[in-house]
Amino acid sequence: MLHALEKTLMPLAEKLGKNKILIAIRDGFLITTPLIIVASLFLLFNNFPIPHWVEFWNGILGSQWQSWFANVSRSVFNLVGFLSCFGTAYAYGRQLDTDAIQAAGVAIVAFIILTPTDLVLKGGTSIVGLDTEYLGTNGIFLGLVVALVAVQLYAFAAKRGWTIKMPDGVPPAVADSFAALIPSGLVMIVFFFVRIFVGMTSFGTVHNFIFEILQTPLKGAGNTLFAQVIYGLACTLFWSFGINGPAVANSVFGPITKVLTMENLDAFQAGKTLPNIFTDPFSNFFTNFGGGGSTLSLIIVMILFCKSQRIKQLGKLSLIPGIFGINEPIIFGLPIVLNPIILIPFNLVPLMNLLISTAVTKLGIIPYTNGVALPWTTPVGFSGYLSTGSWVAAVYQILLLILGCLVYYPFIKILDNNYLKEEADATDKKDETDDISFDDISFDDL
Amino acid sequence: MKVIFILDQIQAGFGGKERGDLPLGGKKLAIGAVDMFTNFLPAVDATVLATLYCGDDTFMADPQTVTNKLVAMCHKLAPDVVICGPAFNYEKYGMLCATVATALEAHGLPAVAAMSQECEAAISEYRNQVTIVKMPKKGGIGLTDALQKILTLAAMKVKKEDTSAFAAANCY
Numbered sequence: 001m002l003h004a005l006e007k008t009l010m011p012l013a014e015k016l017g018k019n020k021i022l023i024a025i026r027d028g029f030l031i032t033t034p035l036i037i038v039a040s041l042f043l044l045f046n047n048f049p050i051p052h053w054v055e056f057w058n059g060i061l062g063s064q065w066q067s068w069f070a071n072v073s074r075s076v077f078n079l080v081g082f083l084s085c086f087g088t089a090y091a092y093g094r095q096l097d098t099d100a101i102q103a104a105g106v107a108i109v110a111f112i113i114l115t116p117t118d119l120v121l122k123g124g125t126s127i128v129g130l131d132t133e134y135l136g137t138n139g140i141f142l143g144l145v146v147a148l149v150a151v152q153l154y155a156f157a158a159k160r161g162w163t164i165k166m167p168d169g170v171p172p173a174v175a176d177s178f179a180a181l182i183p184s185g186l187v188m189i190v191f192f193f194v195r196i197f198v199g200m201t202s203f204g205t206v207h208n209f210i211f212e213i214l215q216t217p218l219k220g221a222g223n224t225l226f227a228q229v230i231y232g233l234a235c236t237l238f239w240s241f242g243i244n245g246p247a248v249a250n251s252v253f254g255p256i257t258k259v260l261t262m263e264n265l266d267a268f269q270a271g272k273t274l275p276n277i278f279t280d281p282f283s284n285f286f287t288n289f290g291g292g293g294s295t296l297s298l299i300i301v302m303i304l305f306c307k308s309q310r311i312k313q314l315g316k317l318s319l320i321p322g323i324f325g326i327n328e329p330i331i332f333g334l335p336i337v338l339n340p341i342i343l344i345p346f347n348l349v350p351l352m353n354l355l356i357s358t359a360v361t362k363l364g365i366i367p368y369t370n371g372v373a374l375p376w377t378t379p380v381g382f383s384g385y386l387s388t389g390s391w392v393a394a395v396y397q398i399l400l401l402i403l404g405c406l407v408y409y410p411f412i413k414i415l416d417n418n419y420l421k422e423e424a425d426a427t428d429k430k431d432e433t434d435d436i437s438f439d440d441i442s443f444d445d446l
Numbered sequence: 447m448k449v450i451f452i453l454d455q456i457q458a459g460f461g462g463k464e465r466g467d468l469p470l471g472g473k474k475l476a477i478g479a480v481d482m483f484t485n486f487l488p489a490v491d492a493t494v495l496a497t498l499y500c501g502d503d504t505f506m507a508d509p510q511t512v513t514n515k516l517v518a519m520c521h522k523l524a525p526d527v528v529i530c531g532p533a534f535n536y537e538k539y540g541m542l543c544a545t546v547a548t549a550l551e552a553h554g555l556p557a558v559a560a561m562s563q564e565c566e567a568a569i570s571e572y573r574n575q576v577t578i579v580k581m582p583k584k585g586g587i588g589l590t591d592a593l594q595k596i597l598t599l600a601a602m603k604v605k606k607e608d609t610s611a612f613a614a615a616n617c618y
Contacts, residue, residue, distance in 0.1 A: 244585025
């Protein structure tokens with residue numbers, strides 16, 4: 001069965017893994033993610049889930065302190081669509097082997113060309129400015145679409161050598177700056193017409209158009225338990241064959257989860273009701289503990305209940321990395337990859353966590369996640385508290401971790417008993433230990 | 447055929463990158479990542495004679511001594527072939543695999559190394575001296591294929607078949 005599964009999944013992983021557009025979107029988010037994490041910390045400080053927090057700091061820093069912090073979080077969150085456009089355009093430029101930074105530059109110009117720049121103030125006067133409504137979360141998908149189209153056009157023109165030729169003797173730096181002229185001009189002219197054309201339709205702006213026909217339906221499809229089950233299974237199933245599952249699954253789900261997460265962040269920042277369950281923090285901190293497959297539960301069982309030397313020792317060595325979400329030592333050291341016994345709970349536990357966490361959230365026992373982008377290495381307990389502001393969520397995480405141990409237990413015991421038998425056999429058969437000692441070995445033995 | 451595997455600390459199940467100082471050791475068993483090969487061993491009629499392991503930093507600190515000791519131990523245990531890998535994209539482990547495999551073959555023991563293209567230094571230094579099977583990096587696509595190719599090449603070497611066509615297609 002494993003073999004059949006692998007035969008179906010491999011080509012899929014290969015297709016997704018080699019698709020330049022998906023790679024560009026994924027790598028583009030890698031550029032924005034650190035910015036979101038740092039800004040999240042500022043937002044978290046502004047809204048720390050402790051009673052009288054704000055009053056406490058008002059007393060020390062004065063009442064304006066929240067605006068200091070808000071300005072940092074706004075500089076990222078309210079521009080996240082714009083930043084996604086930049087990141088994706090740069091990454092796509094790299095993929096297409098063209099001048100990436102120039103391509104990214106013209107892509108953000110194209111994005112702004114599509115954005116309304118006349119703001120009507122309350123009194124009826126109008127000023128030139130940018131409404132962050134267009135540049136933030138609502139602009140993520142538009143940012144991606146613009147980045148891909150603009151860079152494609154740019155690379156098309158650049159590859160055909162549509163440049164202005166400089167006479168001999170012009171320094172290369174000067175000549176290079178003109179190399180981008182016609183490709184950039186092509187992009188800007190195309191978006192100039194796109195804006196005019198869409199302006200004549202009932203959508204009014206390209207922002208509205210993409211938001212309604214792409215972002216809203218895709219977000220709706222991703223914000224369902226069914227989609228999350230597919231996502232979760234993809235993450236672990238691919239790992240079963242040694243393929244980095246989240247890397248494959250995120251290439252499809254990444255933009256959607258990003259939108260869901262950012263919507264919660266926006267609401268959190270504005271002090272409104274949090275709209276979505278299935279955010280990044282939810283899937284990072286309430287479906288998996290200690291890395292993909294929720295292997296922290298496995299490590300705990302290995303340490304507490306396994307008897308074979310190898311498993312016990314590996315468990316102990318893997319505990320500290322596991323607490324911080326790193327499970328490389330057991331993925332290959334146990335191993336989990338291509339291990340038909342451990343693969344069962346490896347796939348089941350995250351699925352179980354997902355179903356229970358969804359139910360528990362829907363029942364209101366734990367709050368919705370605030371969307372704050374904590375580093376994925378944040379340990380269990382802390383992550384639950386910080387991502388929801390609720391101690392109950394932290395305690396719930398621990399309970400879920402223990403439940404995971406129960407599921408892993410029978411499977412790792414099978415492996416443990418096999419290893420114990422092997423270790424005993426090896427000792428019996430050779431009437432010596434199965435350890436090989438290098439103490440007495442030297443090159444002179446050759 | 448009787449096979450010895452040579453692993454680093456991660457593949458052998460002795461922890462992560464932070465455990466690179468693991469001293470040389472071994473078990474007369476298939477341990478750690480060798481279990482990934484379990485289902486493919488019967489196809490080439492292979493049994494695991496032993497798994498030797500060494501921390502990647504231990505190797506890098508004194509490559510010559512570690513290589514000598516591993517070669518000497520392999521001679522003592524007398525396998526039909528030694529598999530140095532799979533090293534994925536672990537560069538230090540890749541260097542260990544290429545170095546030791548080259549030394550083993552120089553001393554008359556068939557050996558196969560395997561690593562992903564990220565281990566550039568090892569590949570460029572040793573590709574002409576020993577067969578290094580192409581494999582995906584950690585989390586990359588095509589692991590099971592690569593594992594089977596490693597075993598196929600090992601079996602060909604044991605039977606003293608001509609490996610040049612196979613190596614041209616599957617090695618660096």
